[in-house]
Amino acid sequence: MRRALPGIAALLLALAPAAAADTPLRLGHDGRWLTDDQGRVVILHGINMVYKRPPYAPDAVGFGDDDAAFLASQGFNVVRLGVIYKAVEPQPGVYDDDYLARIRSTVDVLAAHGIVSLLDFHQDMYNERFQGEGWPDWAVMDDGLPAQPASGFPNNYLLMPALQHAFDHFFANDGGLQDSYAGAWAHVAARFRDVPGVLGYELLNEPWPGSTWQDCINPTGCPANDAKLEAFDKRVLAAIRGADPTGLVWHEPFVLFNQGAGTSVKALGDPNVGFSFHDYCLAAETTSPPTPDAGCAKADDLVFQNALDHVASTKEALLLTEFGATDAKSVLAPMVQRADRTMVSWVEWHYCGCDDPTTSGPGSKQAIVLDPAKPPAGDNLKTVTLDQLVRPYPQVVAGTPESWSYADGTFKARWTAGKGSSEIVLPARVYPSGYAAQVQGGMITSAKGDRLLRVRACAPEVAVTVTRTGKTSATCKPPPLAVNVTPQRVRAGKRVRLTISVRPAVKGAVVRVAGRRARTNATGVARLSVRFSHAGRVRVTVRSGSRTGRAFLRVSR
Incomplete structure (x- = not known):
């Protein structure tokens, strides 16, 4: 979630070097790109849905079929779905399969609308004892320290020794805490390995390095703590592989990566791994109204570049799994434009307010739907946020993407052609009265006005321009059926x-x-x-x- 850790971003920037088809329901990857079973590149745009209060299931707040249908209608094709460890294993070695059945039901509802789900073992500040959520009570080891000072999210990370000690013990695997965690993940993977629509398993949301967190305010990472994080990733990955040999497994760097810190975690030695990262600009929190002008462009560019550099080295898939938690156009617009410019798939935070205890975007500030128990329409929508997030993009590319962009009703994309059909999402929110498409190096195979523009190449390179007015044309005409x-x-x-x-x-x-x-x-x-x-x-x-x-x-x- 969006956080404000004063002073860290400025220090990191000072230290940084100057040049630093319908959605397929089972995906793999080729380097940084997600791919479908035809080898086509798949781009994802979506939303987080994490319910952090008991019983920790999205359906408890009314998230259901109408929400999935709404997301699909806006062109979204992925949801990062929160799975809370405390609900998975409420007692040591005892798994709550009724809870997992509720998560499965949500996955199925989303899949029915062509939306994939990334299962995210979500935590913020470890446990309710520290004003957070994540681990079960029995997995809290804090050396008996008082949960003070209780400064709320995210300040407890910095100021509460008990919380820091809890992370110290976890990353040391004291009391077999990591072994239990890995066992829970194996249990989850065994239940979801054959479920259509599962994008993969995200090992741990926003890991915190514990009492030595200051060592990680470093543009190159913190080798000692990163070694512990890498060992944890490999331990849980191995447990998942015992249940699901091929499903995508996603890992995150320490949370300070969000503000420009580097990571020295290396490739995990598995061919089906993805790198999940977050980007929240701290400077935007210090101005009212929020603005990216206080250093956000440089800070956000650094986070993206660090992520791109990491996957260039590890050959992992890449996915931006959190940003936003705000309705400020001045924050959201530059982020989605940056993602377009770098051709990065993304998942924004968050679908609803949902009484979130660990966010700096409380209530309706972080929501696109105010109340999931009500229909996602009319006054229940945050249109100011949706207008920034809903945008055209190449959902499937038969070939290698070269670029895409969107501004003021004009969408442009280029790719080096491969076999198969490419698909461009053209939401009605952006093109309410239809659109005109000009295609060079390809033919249009979709019907006039379809919200999914299908293009098949007839030349080595394809270029597409979509506007709100004008005439539709293409270099090649499609052959008869x-x-x-x-x-x-x-x-x-x-x-x-x-x-x-x-x-x-x-x-x-x-x-x-x-x-x-x-x-x-x-x-x-x-x-x-x-x-x-x-x-x-x-x-x-x-x-x-x-x-x-x-x-x-x-x-x-």
Whole structure:
């Protein structure tokens, strides 16, 4: 969550060197890029949904199908879904599968709308004893120190020795705390390994280095503490691999990375690992109204560059999993523009206020929906925030992305072409009256006005420009659809069930036969029950956008 740790960002910047298709529901990666089963690059835009109060499940505050449908309608395709360790293992070695069933239900609801879920073992300030949440009570080891001074979030990290000692004991694996934590993750992974829509497992939200945190105010990281964090990552990764051999596992650097500190954590030695990072500009908190002009551009650029440098070294996938916690355009707009510029997928904080005890964006400040128990519409929406976050982007790229950008109704993207179809999300919030698309080096295969612009390359490089007005054009016209109908011979007067298949497979294509019509499913197949009254040759037509195709069948007496 957004935090204000005074003085740290300025020190880090002073020390830093001067040049420093519908969403697929199971993803892998190729270097920094997330990929689908066709090898296409997948870009994610989404929202965090973490409920930090008992019973720690999003459905407890009303998050459900209408919320998932709303997110999909805005073009979002990922939710970082909070899983609270205290709820997973309320007693040592005892797992609450009823709680995990509730999390599974939310994953299923999101997947039904084409949204993937990143399972996030979420914590802030360790446990309720320290005014936070995360670990169960039995996993608190603080040497009997008083939970004082109780200065709230995030100041307790800096000022409360008891909280710092709790992290010291955890990263030392005292009392087998890490072993228990790893066992809980293995249990979760065993339940979710075959669940469609799971993006992966995020090991620990915003780890804190404990009582030696000052050592980590360093642009190159803190080797001694990073070694402990790396050992923890590997321990939990190994436990997860015992349950799920291939699912993506995401790890975070220490939380001071959010303000420009480096990390010396190395590659974890596993091919399916991602790097999750956060970016909150401290300077923006010191001005009213918030503004990025007090050094935020330089600070945020440093955080992004550190993340890009890390995955360039480790070959891990990359995902910005927190930023925002505000409704200030002056903060949100530069961040999403920076993510576009660096081609980084992102997940903003947060869907709702939801009585969040550990955020500096309380109440409606951090929300896009005020109350998930009510329909996400009208006065229940934070339109000022949505207007910054909802934007066009290339959800799927068949090839290698080169650039994309959006400003004032104009979206531009370029990529080096590969096999398959690319998909650009064009939300109605941005293009309420439709759009015009100009495509160079490719053909448009989607229907006019579709909110998912599909482009197939016909040249080594593709460039797309989308505007609110103008004419749609493309370098190449799509080839006709190949249509097959079975059976091809039928008798007049007898009802017959026809199967019409379209290649390439097109979902939603309109099929017409003898005055009857149907639409193709996701595999490009439609079925019709028809009775032909006369003998002769009957035409079957198919249309999908500007693409057409036809076939014939023979009706005999």
